[in-house]
Amino acid sequence: MITTPTRQDFDHYMAPNYAPQQVIPVRGEGSRLWDQQGREFIDFAGGIAVNSLGHCHPVLVKAIKEQSEKLWHLSNVFTNEPALKLAEALVKRTFADKVYLCSSGGEANEAALKLARRYAVDHFGEHKDKIISFTQSFHGRTFFTVSVGGQPKYSQGFGPVPGGILHATFNDLDSVRQLMGEDTCAIMVEPMQGEGGIVPATQAFLQGLRDLCDANDALLIFDEVQTGVGRSGELYAYKNFGITPDILTSAKSLGGGFPVGAMLTTEAIAKSLAIGTHGSTYGGNALASAVALAAVEFIDTPEVLDGVKKRHALFREHLEAINHKYGVFKEIRGMGMLMGAEMSPDYHDRAKDILPLAIEEGVMALIAGPNVLRMAPSLVIPEADIEEGMAGLERAIKRLVAKG
Numbered sequence: 001m002i003t004t005p006t007r008q009d010f011d012h013y014m015a016p017n018y019a020p021q022q023v024i025p026v027r028g029e030g031s032r033l034w035d036q037q038g039r040e041f042i043d044f045a046g047g048i049a050v051n052s053l054g055h056c057h058p059v060l061v062k063a064i065k066e067q068s069e070k071l072w073h074l075s076n077v078f079t080n081e082p083a084l085k086l087a088e089a090l091v092k093r094t095f096a097d098k099v100y101l102c103s104s105g106g107e108a109n110e111a112a113l114k115l116a117r118r119y120a121v122d123h124f125g126e127h128k129d130k131i132i133s134f135t136q137s138f139h140g141r142t143f144f145t146v147s148v149g150g151q152p153k154y155s156q157g158f159g160p161v162p163g164g165i166l167h168a169t170f171n172d173l174d175s176v177r178q179l180m181g182e183d184t185c186a187i188m189v190e191p192m193q194g195e196g197g198i199v200p201a202t203q204a205f206l207q208g209l210r211d212l213c214d215a216n217d218a219l220l221i222f223d224e225v226q227t228g229v230g231r232s233g234e235l236y237a238y239k240n241f242g243i244t245p246d247i248l249t250s251a252k253s254l255g256g257g258f259p260v261g262a263m264l265t266t267e268a269i270a271k272s273l274a275i276g277t278h279g280s281t282y283g284g285n286a287l288a289s290a291v292a293l294a295a296v297e298f299i300d301t302p303e304v305l306d307g308v309k310k311r312h313a314l315f316r317e318h319l320e321a322i323n324h325k326y327g328v329f330k331e332i333r334g335m336g337m338l339m340g341a342e343m344s345p346d347y348h349d350r351a352k353d354i355l356p357l358a359i360e361e362g363v364m365a366l367i368a369g370p371n372v373l374r375m376a377p378s379l380v381i382p383e384a385d386i387e388e389g390m391a392g393l394e395r396a397i398k399r400l401v402a403k404g
Contacts, residue, residue, distance in 0.1 A: 004036065021359060028055025031381040031389075033364065042389035045364045046376040049194070049226050049338055052253035052295060054378035060256045063294035064287060071286045076279060082289035086262075089296050093235055095244045096264035100273065101284040105225030105251030106140025108261035111278055112247045113144055113188065115265065116219045119272040120185035124217060132179050132187045134170040136196030139188065139223055148188055151195070171201060173208040180212050186219040186247075187212070191237040194226035197372045198333055198340025206243045219246040219269065225261070226338065229253035230299040230379050233309045233336035240335065253379070256295040260288040299379060308336045308379050311386065315339050315375065318390040325394075326401050329373075337381075341373045350400065357396035363389050 002009055007022050025033040025041070031054045033041045043055070053060060067082060074080055087099040100111050113131065120128040133139070135150040146154045147161040150170075155161050168175040170193060187209050192200040213220040222245035227237040231253050234240050238248065246269055251261035259282075282288070298304065316332060319341055323329040328350075329341045343351050349370040358365050366374040377389075 021356065023359060030054040030057075031378045031385045039362070041359070041362050041364050042385050042392060043364050044375040044377045044389055044393070045366045046337075046378055047257060048252070048366060049231060049376035050252045050255070050257055052229055052231070052256045052299060052379050054380065055257070057256065057298075057380075059294050059298045060258075060291055063290050064258070067287050067290035073282070073285050073287070075281060076284060080284065080286045080289070082286045082293060083284035086289040086293045086296070089293055090250075090262060090264060093296070093300055094248070094264055095238075095266070096248065097267035098265055098270035100263040100265075100270075100278070101289065102261040102263070102280040103259050103282045103285070103288070104140075104261045105223075105249065106142050106145050106261075107280055107283070108225065108249035108251055108263045109139045109145045109148075109188075109223055110142045111263045111273075111280075112221050112223075112249050112265075113148060113186070114278055115247065115263070115269065115273050116186035116188075116221060118277060119219065119269050122272045124185075128183050128185045128217075129164045130166060130179075130181070130184045131164060132166050132168055132176060132184060134189060134193075134196075135167050136170060136193055136199075137167075137188075137190055137223075138193070138195035139190075140225075170196070170199065171205045173205055173212075176209065176212060180216055180218075182216065184216055184218045186221055188221040188223060190223045190227065191241065192227050192232070192335055192338065194338070194374075195368055197342065197368050198338060198374055200333060200335055201241075203241055203243075206241050210243050213246070221245060221247045221249070223249050225249055225251045226376075227335065229296065230305055230308055231336050231338050231376070233305055233312065235296075235300045235305070237335065253299075254295065255288060255292045258288050258291040260285070260292045262292075304379060311379075311381060311383075312336050312339070314383065314386050315390075318386070318393075322390070322394050322397055326397050328397055328401065337375075337377055337379050339375045340368055343371050343373070347400070353403075354393075354396055354400055357399050358393055361392035361395045361399075363392035363396065365393065 023035045027034045137150040139145040139149045228250040248264045330344045331342045351367045351373045368374040
């Protein structure tokens with residue numbers, strides 16, 4: 001039996017599909033983490049846009065403690081109070097009438113895609129099955145969602161991909177028009193591409209997708225797994241654009257670190273997800289629902305959402321100041337507390353080289369592909385932590401530049 005696990009134990013016992021950093025965090029509080037040796041880090045990674053309120057936020061700790069002493073899991077043979085309260089909270093705060101609960105973003109997107117095809121069959125016939133997505137998009141790791149995602153590296157080597165999936169160019173409406181037809185059942189889009197490089201959609205592009213769907217009896221699906229629950233400065237990013245989807249998916253920040261996902265849609269569309277058409281063993285789990293409800297209620301307030309916008313401005317100000325000194329970034333972009341800094345030509349594909357240097361300087365960050373430094377910290381990260389973290393990031397970038 002392992003007494004004190006090491007990074008080498010990962011290589012010994014775990015499947016090799018991940019390559020984690022060498023440090024092993026053992027404790028977190030707010031936007032700070034401590035590893036096995038007691039070293040302290042500022043967390044700009046946020047569990048890949050998951051830890052919406054940082055680590056061990058008192059509101060979430062209280063919710064899980066209270067629910068853990070009442071009821072954990074029933075399965076969907078029964079319903080439970082936390083799941084119903086969460087669904088009600090999401091409906092009251094969004095365009096949706098109905099909610100499907102699951103355990104992850106991939107599951108939420110799988111449900112959305114299946115529902116779109118089922119709705120098309122129910123209302124127009126089996127010929128209407130084409131799904132349009134976008135190059136560089138990412139929608140999950142199930143075989144259906146990874147095929148809809150526009151990054152072939154994630155689906156190659158697993159056999160034939162599902163048919164009826166087409167890929168247009170993000171922010172290029174003409175490329176969508178060329179693929180759109182009476183056989184199109186849905187367009188799936190991220191309001192801001194996450195894994196594809198933190199690239200926001202334009203207002204005109206999303207409005208154009210809405211118009212194309214309306215004109216062709218197709219459904220518009222917004223994948224808000226990464227942009228949702230306050231991450232963009234609104235509860236959901238579609239509110240920033242004033243463009244309402246037919247189906248919306250949510251996960252990551254929804255549970256603040258506890259695995260939970262949701263698909264939101266209208267009553268008319270939800271009717272196609274009839275009894276027996278889809279399911280999830282853990283979907284609507286009482287523990288997950290209680291934590292997610294606490295997160296949604298805490299985040300969906302002017303104080304938190306306005307604070308996200310202010311923190312975005314601080315991050316941008318610091319990143320621009322660093323770039324003024326070292327010239328490592330071509331562009332800084334993003335929304336709210338999901339930001340990306342694309343590397344300049346002289347440092348092309350070097351974003352990944354920043355991560356271990358940043359860890360040595362006490363900062364945890366992310367990448368979105370090899371050429372974009374990504375940050376997705378707590379929505380309520382203190383300004384002092386932003387200052388300290390950015391100082392560490394600047395030291396790491398200075399070291400990168402010194403290496404040449």
